Amino acid sequence: MARPSEFDRDEAIASAIRVFARHGYEAASTSDLIEGMGIGRQSLYGAFGDKRRLFLEALRRYSDGSLALMNEALAGGSPREAIEAALLVGLGDAEDLETGCLGVGSIVEFSRTDAEVNALNDAAATLVVAAFAARVKDGIAAGAFDPGLDPQAAGRMLLTLRSGLKVAARGGAGEDELRQAARLALRGLS
């Protein structure tokens, strides 16, 4: 009934995620986005509303994808191995500086000033904590972790640790350092 889009919406958002992850929200100009997404200016505004809407959609999709990766990592192996893998999955390394975390990035950039960003990040944090906590519970049941542990609190610690690992990765830390730090902190669950 009308002219179809020349670009794939999912791919465009994936590209927007990369642009936002690299530059942050404010520093990513609409021209950066247009160039990075490979679409025209009017298409961007027509399909996504405005820069803010595009960012919120990118953040939501990034969080969904990140959670999926973590759940995948959490599904296999012993509780300890699974949690270690989930802590390290998708961090990016010092080589690929394109990789940055939209979640951590938006928290650092916006703090608590934007209600919609808050809602997305709070929801994502809840899911990640719950996923960690479930695996901690498994570990307790299997006798690998301290039975006195509060799984929810342990889940929050692991989310905090993962945030720190993301900052370290963005700051140039190598995979070995990150793994070593993760393992050291993980010992606290025993």
Added chain:
Amino acid sequence: MARPSEFDRDEAIASAIRVFARHGYEAASTSDLIEGMGIGRQSLYGAFGDKRRLFLEALRRYSDGSLALMNEALAGGSPREAIEAALLVGLGDAEDLETGCLGVGSIVEFSRTDAEVNALNDAAATLVVAAFAARVKDGIAAGAFDPGLDPQAAGRMLLTLRSGLKVAARGGAGEDELRQAARLALRGLS
């Protein structure tokens, strides 16, 4: 011999630190800085060069002050108490959103793209890791920590953990949650 400055340089930089910590580098406009620092536009450029120079000076001073606070916290109590205190000192809480960490903020915003920012953050990280590591060594000597521990690696883990705590604090976490997370991860040193 000439007209003296009407403002105190140290106070002005302290104010600039607050502005940059709240908004980040890019999003802090020169007008924000002028207003926040309480000085005129020409005074800013005359005294600090430009926005970038001002930021670098603010970052250096912030890191110095932050390290001083941590060293103070590290000086007292048992190794475990001291390290816990150092992990939590100066994080700011959910109430005071003005508090943000210039170090973490600049790492997240710039990644490794700016050589001078890299140099400042690398130097600061080295000092923090060393300070933590020294206290870990004390703890090992005192029998409180695992003698098989690599103090340097433990120091890096603690810096990573502190980055995560800063992100969590900026995201709205309360003091209790932060302390609980710190304690849980600290158990990994035993």
Added chain:
DNA sequence: CTCGTTATGGACTGATTGGTCCATAACCTG
């Protein structure tokens, strides 16, 4: 093939950006 509808790209907007210019003010030394 024609018409209604939507997508596209380029020109354009007012606002804001970081930074400069310049006239004037305030100080210290002589």
Added chain:
DNA sequence: CAGGTTATGGACCAATCAGTCCATAACGAG
């Protein structure tokens, strides 16, 4: 009090910002 020097503030600059307008292009339905 006079002269050299630096600080100050307001006007100003080109560049860039996010976002809009409009003429045109590309499609499916009739």
